[in-house]
Amino acid sequence: MNTGRVIKNTGSSYRLEDCETGEEITCRIRGRLRLKDIRTTNPVAVGDVVDYEADPKGGCVITHVHDRKNYIIRRASNLSREAHVIAANLDAAFLVVTLDHPVTSPEFIDRFLVTAEAYRVPATIVLNKSDLYTEAYAERLSRFRETYKLAGYPIVETSTVSGLGIESLRLMVKDKISLFTGNSGVGKSSLIRAIDPTLNPRTGEISAYHNRGKHTTTFSEMYRLSEGGYLIDTPGIKGFGLIDFEKKEICRYFPELMRYAAECQYYNCTHTHEPDCAVKEAVVLGYIPESRYISYLKLLEDENDKYRK
Ligand SMILES: Nc1nc2c(ncn2[C@@H]2O[C@H](COP(=O)(O)OP(=O)(O)OP(=O)(O)O)[C@@H](O)[C@H]2O)c(=O)[nH]1
Ligand SMILES: [Mg+2]
Ligand SMILES: [Zn+2]
Structure with a gap:
């Protein structure tokens, strides 16, 4: 055998x-x-x-x-009861996102991060296409940095055009098995090529009309780095439906919510309607970014995210 x-x-x-x-x-x-x-x-x-x-x-x-050390899993499609395992046995997961061309939604990012927390995969956010973020993006850019810094995730800002951040990324993936995931068109395959120019995954244009990628990568594939380690390129995904979560455990996977939850009046506070909720107070005071709290509420409300335990 x-x-x-x-x-x-x-x-x-x-x-x-x-x-x-x-x-x-x-x-x-x-x-x-x-x-x-x-x-x-x-x-x-x-x-x-x-x-x-x-x-x-x-x-x-x-x-x-063999039993998996960990994995990243999502609902196969909206409304589906089936799950799709994106990749298994990871040392690191890199979520590639862009502020534009295409726009990655905060809810998508937060759903991915919740899954990575739950399945114990260390997550890093790669903010790609930095060369496009002119003065007009300054406010969005600083809000983005602030939000994920507060949440406690490393952010690498990259551009395959200017080369920004590529060397940092190269050091972060060395000798590890790393997953690259994100929406179609954000530059996952381009980043893999930039990290190791001997690799040649296919890349494609994004649609000028839809401002979205065209799903150039169609199958997940693991590439061996010439300097050691492996990168997994994956097809772009639209949504990130959670699978096998219980409502009451969701807030555990928002690290910055957990920092305040112990101060809530009720030990089983859901941070929605309860009085004297330290989490809601922290949102009002700006200690928890509103977009993260909104993602949390949406996850609680989404009937599709049920909870098959
Ligand atoms: N301006 C700019 N364009 C980039 C950058 N990185 C990638 N692109 C472009 O974005 C488009 C999509 O890149 P891909 O690498 O194919 O994107 P992908 O995430 O692999 O997309 P799928 O395989 O469809 O999921 C291509 O036209 C790339 O040239 C970048 O840093 N800056
Ligand atoms: Mg690709
Ligand atoms: Zn609360």
């Missing part, structure tokens, strides 16, 4: 890197291979460590998926 790491999933087949030899192998999965408890559209994800063996009928077949 051999062990490999999944580096690409094209739907019908999986590409593995053998853990011992580094050799690349194409595999299928055995029909009945399923994970405990979660219904996922992909029982095997990029980053998974798997056992595989030669199939008497030819080729290789994945026989077992």
